[in-house]
Amino acid sequence: MTDxxxxxxxxITSQKVFSGRLLHVYFDEVQLPDGTTSTREWIKHPGASAVVPIFENGDVMMVKQFRYPMSQIFYEVPAGKIDPNETADSTAQRELQEEAGxxxxxxxxxxxxxxGIGYSDEIIHLYTAWDITSFDQQMDDDEFVINNRIPFKEAVDMVHSGEISDGKTMVAILRAWHWWQNEGPFSVSSDQ
Structure with missing residues (x-):
């Protein structure tokens, strides 16, 4: 195959086999490229936004949060699911306020x-934010996080060392670092 x-x-067919508060699981029958059929199990997700807040001195705000499926605490950037009738932009702004204050x-x-392209349609939109103002966190009732302000370069190093191992956070930190170094308001190229 070249095309x-x-x-x-x-x-061919699609059947919802589980409907949760956040996730919906489907069992589909599909026709493969060679004409035969197979099945696919997949998760429908509302999508999410993640944001890397950058302070004037170059620190970033990370949150530490316990994640039940892995039974461990992770460093993460502020992030959350897109609510109904909410844009990805407004989700990122809301999560910045709720989780990071x-x-x-x-x-x-x-x-x-x-x-998770093999089992989910989840998409995560990535942002960076600066010109930061702090205030009290406004977390959901069932959400518990600890804020950690970390030098940006240290956060990048934590991605490469494996200390930061959450996928969305790794991608967000590395993309934000690249943007900050090459296009950001204080980058070398923006001064030319």
Missing amino acids: SDQLVERK LSCKSFVYLGHYYP
Whole structure:
């Protein structure tokens, strides 16, 4: 096969087998490129936004949070699911306020990525924020996080050492670092 269109699988049937508060699980029958059929189990997700807040001195705000499926505490950037009738931009701004207790005057979209393409349609939109103002956190009742302000370069090093191992956080930190160094308001290229 040389034409990418020849890789497409076509949905024949779809059955929702589980409906939760956040996730919905489907069992589909599909026609494969060679005409045979197979099944696919996949999770429908509302999408999410993640934001890397950068302070004037170059620190970033990370949150430490316990994640039940892995039974461990992770360093993460502020992030959360997109609520109904909410844009990815407004989700990022809301999560910045709720989890980190921050607001920003400047905000840029860094793109998106798909964390689980083999089993989920989840998309995570990535942002960076600066011109930061701090205030009290406004977390959800069932949410417990500890804020940690870390030098940006140290956060990048933590990604490479494995100390930061959450996928969205790794991608967000590395994209934000690249943007900050090459296009950001204080980058060498923006001064030229």
